[in-house]
Amino acid sequence: MMTRKIHPLLIAGTVLVFMFLVGPLIIVLGAALSDTTYLTFPPQGLSLRWFENIFEIDAFRRTIFTSLQIALLSTSIALLIGIPAAYALNRYRIQLPGWLSTLFVLPVLVPELVLGFSLLKNVAVQYNSPIYISLLFGHSLLVLPYVIRVISASLAAFDFSIEEAAISLGSPPLKTFFTILLPNVRSGVIAAFILAFITSINDVSISIFLTGPGLSTLPIQLLAHMEQFFDPTVASVSVLLMILTVAVMAIVERTLGLTFLAK
């Protein structure tokens, strides 16, 4: 994309916004590296022991794996069913009822705590189904609105006549979808992936009820730890999640084989 001149005031504003966004992170990083048994800033003595702590405590190791698993699976499910739904909402807007798009925001409207409670009571216990299923679908539900809404927003500017032209020229619908449509909403899909993944891996409210004997997620385990210990482990987990996100994004970029987000 061509870079045009942007008003200097706008650039100054953006710099301020990013200072606002990054400033607290410096405090988090500092606290994570502190050699004290409590959260403090500026750090007193530098140490990596709170990072080691995450891997030394068995419960954290296990739940990191569960959290990653649930985040990847639920994001995949949400993308698999969310992209078609977003497509349908835009392409067949006139044919589909108006309440459908409201239905798709419901997971953000209903307080997560109530959703978690209802899933445990009226699904897991009622039908005696494994709690893992409820946790997975609970998370898929939770991230679905982000997927549908974000992709819808980028589809709104898409000119469907291009797609029709391709089909009328004999391109099979599925191929058209992959070659014409997806490349055009790529940054939307990536934004949706990132948002969904992060929402799931950080979730507390739904997971409170949807974890059970033998099944827990990292944020839940971390909260349990924080009931008794007030050490910088929380900060180091945050930093670790940031490193992990950069890694995931790098993998996405490699897999796609292009500079993602930059058209």
Next chain:
Amino acid sequence: MKRFAGWTLASPATLLIVVFLVLPVLATIVTTFTTPGGPFATYAAFFGSGFRRTVLWRTVQVSLATTAVSLVIGFLTAYVVSRSPGWLKSILIIAAVFPLLTGVVVRSFAWLIILGKNGILNSTLLKLGLISEPLTMLYTQGAVVVAMVYLFVPLMILTLVGVLEGIPDDLIQASASLGAKPAATFMQVTLPLAVPGLIVGAVLVFTGSFTSYATPQLLGGEQVMMMGTLMYQQAMVTFDWVAASTIAAVMVVITIAIVLLMTRVARRLNPMAV
């Protein structure tokens, strides 16, 4: 035929929401209508309490403020980000996502360091001689709004960068070549085309802040109690799920109403929007 194709594509998502959300949550909400006091007793009790009305009104205020501020900041930032060169854009987006990765506890700790009585902001202001005594910034509505804006601006940026990139370059160049000043192009071409994205962002931010629990809990405390905090109290401490579900039902109805209102106003502004 088109109707059929539309439904086929939308059905898996619809099914997931109906089976795992609508039905289980309805079963919970139904319990609020079957109390011994009559079908609407719990709602009468809710709206009869001055304290609960205060909390509801405060929640609406805080959420609207958060949405408005996030919209403005998010849109302008996303505009600059979407017009940055590729490498810078990737870095900026990653930087925008990071705040979402900080756990609640550590994030509230960071705000304590910044906004606290002995915090960075207060000591800077004291040093500069702008104030003579530390200001009380924590545990106010303002602190809650700041902390929520912090959490929701990334969401707004991510949503809007995709939308702004979708706006064809030719349109903007055409506008410029026809002699429109950049500001006019922005107001008359870019902004209207971004309205669908702005609605999406506003809806996600508003609902997110309306139902938030942890941020008001930690930065507002009991002084700035919001609906989410109140509901948590009822559910987790007094185990009163009927009262908690009542609060949830009120929250859902009010958020849907406000979301519909926002969509309608936006549609007025731009009939092409969703």
Next chain:
Amino acid sequence: MKNVVTTVLAVSAAALLSAAPASAQGKTLTISWWGFNGEKLESIVLAPFREQCGCEIVFETGNNGERLNKIQIRNGGGVDVAYFSDSFSQQGIEAGLFQKIDPAKLPNLAGIYELARDPQGGYGPAYTIGRVGIVYDSTKVTTPITSWNDLWREDLAASLSLPGITTTAGPMVVMKAGEHAGVDAFADPDAAFAAVEALKPNVVKNYNTGSEMINLFSTGEVSAAIAQDFTLGQIQAAVPTVVWAELAEGSIATLNTVNIPTGAAEPELAYEFINFILSPEIQQQLAEQGVDAPVNTSVTLTPEQAALWTYGADLIAGLQRIDYVQMNAAKSGWVDRWNEIFGM
């Protein structure tokens, strides 16, 4: 893009396959507890118990409210042993979630303090004991705090943190406010809440978790708080000048209990486990390692080991007890009145 979809699907499939829980051989004991101190509990309690019973052990973790909610939703099922602080186990008892205990199956009951054996009328025993009292920063609060009534002192203006009404210690604040006003808070809540209202100018923020309170101390937001004794060590790590107030009226006793839910799948194993954790050897080790204060009378600690604990017959005899039956009955009304004072 096709590659991405294939990759995602492959990863998902692999993840699903590995998600299947390992099937346990023989019996499995399920414990519901807080989920902290995992490493120490593993080596002191779990590993030897596993050896003794030849069983698997799995956990449900979370705070009191979350875990009790889950047991209630499952109608008393899902776990075999449930750890709770006494105000919550009382709620569980009232909701009919726990079985009556047969003392004959717990021989080690004989060796523990009288008040820990049967604190809640036929239900589970307490395995540890703690105190709720006042902590304060001795450099900022120059006149020592020696009574619950001192909380209302003017020199504590805007420097106090109370436990939120929703925490274990929250309702105790109301009871103390009643005593300050010279009434029984259960009989005359109006007077008690008037005293709570009078306390409000001293309050900066009420806390809901220990970590919040410690952050409030370490950042200098507050200089005094009502707290549980197990937090003292961590506050002192951040602010060494914080001390535990010696109160004329005594601190309040809190007991952590172990119960067997009505739907327990392995009640016999649960009895064996409870008896195990009350044994002198285990109690001695837990106390020495800084995990839990002992209830077994034969545990002996050096003064250093005992420093932060609620330890010793004399100290325990001087603690105040709470009538949780009465407190839980009053709690939901109190929550509203409390909210109206602090949340308006």
